[in-house]
Amino acid sequence: MSFASWLTDRIILQPTRHSLHVPQKNSLLLPHGDGEMEVWVHRIGQGAQQVPDLYVLEFPGTASRAEDTTDFVEGCWSQRCVEIWAVNPPGYGNSSGTASLKKLSAMAERALTEIRQAAGETPVVVAGGSLGSVSALYLAAHFKVEAVLVQNPPALREGVLAQSGWWHFKWLTRWIAAQIPHELDSLANARRATAPAVFVTAQQDRVVPARIQRQVIDAYHGPLKVFSIPDADHDTPLTEADLEQLRHLVDWLYGVITLT
Numbered sequence: 001m002s003f004a005s006w007l008t009d010r011i012i013l014q015p016t017r018h019s020l021h022v023p024q025k026n027s028l029l030l031p032h033g034d035g036e037m038e039v040w041v042h043r044i045g046q047g048a049q050q051v052p053d054l055y056v057l058e059f060p061g062t063a064s065r066a067e068d069t070t071d072f073v074e075g076c077w078s079q080r081c082v083e084i085w086a087v088n089p090p091g092y093g094n095s096s097g098t099a100s101l102k103k104l105s106a107m108a109e110r111a112l113t114e115i116r117q118a119a120g121e122t123p124v125v126v127a128g129g130s131l132g133s134v135s136a137l138y139l140a141a142h143f144k145v146e147a148v149l150v151q152n153p154p155a156l157r158e159g160v161l162a163q164s165g166w167w168h169f170k171w172l173t174r175w176i177a178a179q180i181p182h183e184l185d186s187l188a189n190a191r192r193a194t195a196p197a198v199f200v201t202a203q204q205d206r207v208v209p210a211r212i213q214r215q216v217i218d219a220y221h222g223p224l225k226v227f228s229i230p231d232a233d234h235d236t237p238l239t240e241a242d243l244e245q246l247r248h249l250v251d252w253l254y255g256v257i258t259l260t
Helices: 003-012 101-119 131-142 156-162 170-177 186-192 210-219 240-259
Strands: 026-032 035-045 054-059 081-088 124-129 147-151 197-202 224-229
Touching: 003 101, 003 170, 026 101, 035 101, 054 101, 054 131, 081 101, 101 124, 101 131, 124 131, 131 147, 131 186, 147 240, 156 170, 156 210, 186 210, 197 210, 197 240, 224 240
Parallel strands: 054 081, 054 124, 124 147, 147 197, 197 224
Antiparallel strands: 026 035, 035 081
16 A cells, blocks of 8 residues: 555544444444455334345444444334444454555445345445445445435545645645545546435535535436535434434435335
8 A cells, every 4th residue: 555545544534443332233244355344234113023125235434333323324214124234344343454445445345245135126225424425326336226325425535625724735635635546436426326315415514515515416317305404514413303304305215216
């Protein structure tokens, strides 16, 4: 790995490996490369013992873990039986290897292959908040998925360039932005994606500015609905009123899935 790639990973990624207590989820360790990939699986909604109506493949944000509860994914499927597979990327939790942007696409592909085998003919939704949306959009652009559900999606290269205040020299900002793997270009991936999607966007986001999120939303090629939250910052919890609005959009998403 070059110094430039190493520095970019250190700036963007915030991996942790400490143990987290997760009593209602089951951990899977799947072979991946020369090591293993950790996936946490659980079901939500009605009839948790029945065959799921949907499978959701979820990717966490830069400082999050698969063990964490994610409101925008878990709080909107109350009328469905949904099995969620949340993935720890390399370097996170018990997933092997070091954290690296260059490893995200292979990790996402491997996870999609596994969940497809489990789901059979049942639809698969790819989901992710913040950095996790980058992996979700990569899959939506290059593989068959039934739907997309993302929150506060960054365009990584554009986001780095927009945060020029982080560095005093523009050449250094451009140098860091140039290290973003081309397959993680969320603008290009959004233009290629055709699956129906719901985007949740915080308008006061200080991590991924709303104007950067809007670039991804405007580029998205498939049918979509946008849930814009005027006063929310990047990590502002969704209120019950927010979740109620989101459920209506997810009902639309499920309707589109079942009609195709």
